[in-house]
Amino acid sequence: MPSEVGRFSGWNSSTYAAEFLSAFGGRTEYPAKALCALGDAIERAGSLETAAVASALRSTSLVEFFTSSISFNADGQMEGMDFPVVQYPPGAASLGLRYEVVFDAKEQENVSFPTPRWKLRKCANEGNCTAGNGTCRADGRCSCLPGRSGDLCEAVEESSAWDRVKVKVIAALASGLIAFCLCACLVYVRLRRRRRHLKGIIRPTAERMPGAARARVISAMGLPDGRYHVFLSHVWSSGQDQAKALKGQLQRYVQNISPFLDVDNLDDTARLEEHIGNSEAVIVLLTGSTAVADGAPASDYMRSLPPLILLLETDPSHGGVPLDVHRAECPDELREHVFAAPLVTWHRLRPFQMCSMKLLIVELLRAWKAAGADQPIFLPGDLLRSPPPPLATKRSLHVYFSRDNAGAAAVAAGIAEASGQQLRSTDDPAQARAACAFLLYLNGATFAAGERAEALGREVHEALEGDRPFVLVHERRDGDAGAATFDDIIAATPAALREAGIYRPIATPLHGGPHADVSYRLILERIDAACGSGGGGVGGILSDALNLTEKLTGLDLDDDGHVGSEQSAREAKGAKSTITVAK
Structure with missing residues (x-):
């Protein structure tokens, strides 16, 4: 191994081996190359800011004891590591x-x-x-x-009588386990047959209703050899990982699909345009800088390409930038054609990502001119496949929101609609303790300077001191004037509220468009959890027992402001949603 003294570490191989042995014991290993490169970049950048350190890393040319030089190429790959294996x-x-x-x-x-x-x-x-x-x-x-x-x-060793007994016992147990597994398999088969028989007698409601269509699994059409169902176009520096993950997702949820990805399928860069032409559709991952370089295909050629589908990364830490940036970087002669293509936003949280996958598959079906693109699609794990939770509670209200929390009333109305008109809410402070949870809507104006923000801060602090559960909703809808990053909201939040634990519960992002339904379903699950297991809300037998005890003793045992239940879960089940607004 090279033994010269490193420029950053000041060590040679022998010194490093001795230091490693002294600190950790055992043989040395070489994690030092990454740490030396990072430390050198931070010192040269003079900052811990991500952009500054990344820029310094790109220009690294570092001589260390374990290699002649550390440097990175234009694709961010390390060069200059010349020691043998x-x-x-x-x-x-x-x-x-x-x-x-x-x-x-x-x-x-x-x-x-x-x-x-x-x-x-x-x-x-x-x-x-x-x-x-x-x-x-x-x-x-x-x-x-x-x-x-x-x-x-x-x-x-000489085998003993006890050893022979153990062998016999183990053999008997193994035989019994095999017999049990066989019986379980037989029972399973019989139950499956019984279930199919019952399905033949009692068909699902969707089959009995005229015009109704059941969700189905998607299967791609057959193609000749050398053709692909979709070409995945991406920027190497910011979209390589996303493209690889997207290919896996498509193969998981669309049967028989054949996606083209350069790292897996490209054998000759001269044939790239040929592979694009041999694809039934093109998904363009919008990440980082997608500016088209000089010599880009002419607009006539762009119009001859397969149908385009745009997939917009929304997470800045994974190369996400606003759509307007991509639009501005696109050449004038291509902009109209490219951005006329359907757009799907890509989210990282699993429930929202499932929604993005459904939208993407629908656009693929349309690009393929396949029948049934407007019919429901089955994806395992889809949050919206099941009905909303029943919101059972012994309390008269599910949530309270402050009248000083601008926008909270509209959010409560959206939640009520998503719940099938089950939600009961109010902004009357006199009824706040009758609710299971405090609904707090977070955007750029929530804790901005002003009288309303101060009044809201006092209400929130009082609720925190009373250990009342919170349901936090973070505004993330595109085009909303109050949308702000969560870091900005935390920075604007009074220190007393942060110290009191206002952000212990995880905030649910409120997205717009097709993802809004997923946001409201997640919010409903948070409310259901607060009403069913928190905030004094108890369900089932325990709730009935508590109500009966309160009525017999005349005491408010759960401190909800009521003796017994003002409206039982059974009475509320068929009731309409109500939003009480104080005058």
């Missing part, structure tokens, strides 16, 4: 070898991957488990074969 080969001890150097692909059969732990390698290399009477474990000790014992499996 060494490994203890199998049977090295018997051959009198210590290690061998692995240089080229011809020697790949001698490489063990993943690399075993040091203790396991030491045990195997030194032949500790005598003459094949045991195997080396990960901790370097020997796991002896039956009839052998000792640290090195050198001792021969």
Whole structure:
């Protein structure tokens, strides 16, 4: 290994080995290259800001003791690592070898991957488990074969009567387990047959209703060899990981689909346009800078391409930038054609991502001119497949929201509509304690300077001191004038509220468009949890027992402002949603 003194670390290989041994013990490993490169970049940037450090990393040219130079190419890949790969080969001890150097692909059969732990390698290399009477474990000790014992499996054991009994017991248990599994399989098969029989007699409501369509699994049409159902177009520097993940998602949810991804399917860059032309659709991942370089295809050629579908990354930490930025960077002669394509926004949270996948699959069906693009699609794990929660509670109200929390009333109305008119809410402070939870709507104006923000802060602080549950809703809808990042909202929040734990519960993002239904469903689940297991709300037998005890004793045992239930869950089940606004 190179032994010169590193420019950043000030160590050579021997110094590093000694320092590593002193700090951690055992053989040295080389995580130092990443730490040295990062430390050098931070010092040169003179800042811990992400953009500044990233810029410094791109211009790195660092000489260290473990390599002649560390640098990165235009794609962000590391260059200049020139030390050899060494490994203890199998049977090295018997051959009198210590290690061998692995240089080229011809020697790949001698490489063990993943690399075993040091203790396991030491045990195997030194032949500790005598003459094949045991195997080396990960901790370097020997796991002896039956009839052998000792640290090195050198001792021969004589079987005892107790050992023979244990063998018989184990055999009996194994036979019993096999018999149990066979019986379970038979019962399962009979239940499946019974279920199919019942389905044939009582068909789902969707089948009985005229014009209704059941959700279905999507299967791509057959294609000749050399053609693809969709071409995944992305920017390498900011969209490579997303494109790989998207390909996996498409293959999981669309049967028989054949997506084209350059890292998997491109064998010759000169054939790239040919592969695009051999695709039934093109998904363009909008991440980072997607400016079209000089020499881009002419607009006539763009119009001859397969149908485009735009997929917009929304997370800035994964290359997401606003759509207007992508639109501005697109050449004038291409802009109208490119942005006339359907757009799907891509979210990171699983429930929203499932919604994005459904929208994307629908657009693919339209691009393929497949029948039934307007029919429901089945995706496992889709939150909206099940009806909204019943919101059972012994309290007279589900949520309270402050009249000083601008926008909260509109959010409560949206929640009520999504709940099937189950939600009962109010902004009357006199009824606040009758609600299961405090609904707090968060946007750029929630805690901005002003009298309303101060009044809201006092209400929230009082509710926190009373241990009342909160349901937080974070405004994320595009075009909303009050939309703000959560970091900005936290920064504007009074310190007293932050210290009191206002942000202990996780805020639910309120997205617009098709993702709004997912947002409201998640909010309903938070409210249902607060009413069913928190905020004094209890359900089922425990709720009935508590109501009866309050009525018999005349005491408000759960401190909800009422003796007994003012409106039971059964009475509320068929009632309309109400939003009480104080005058």
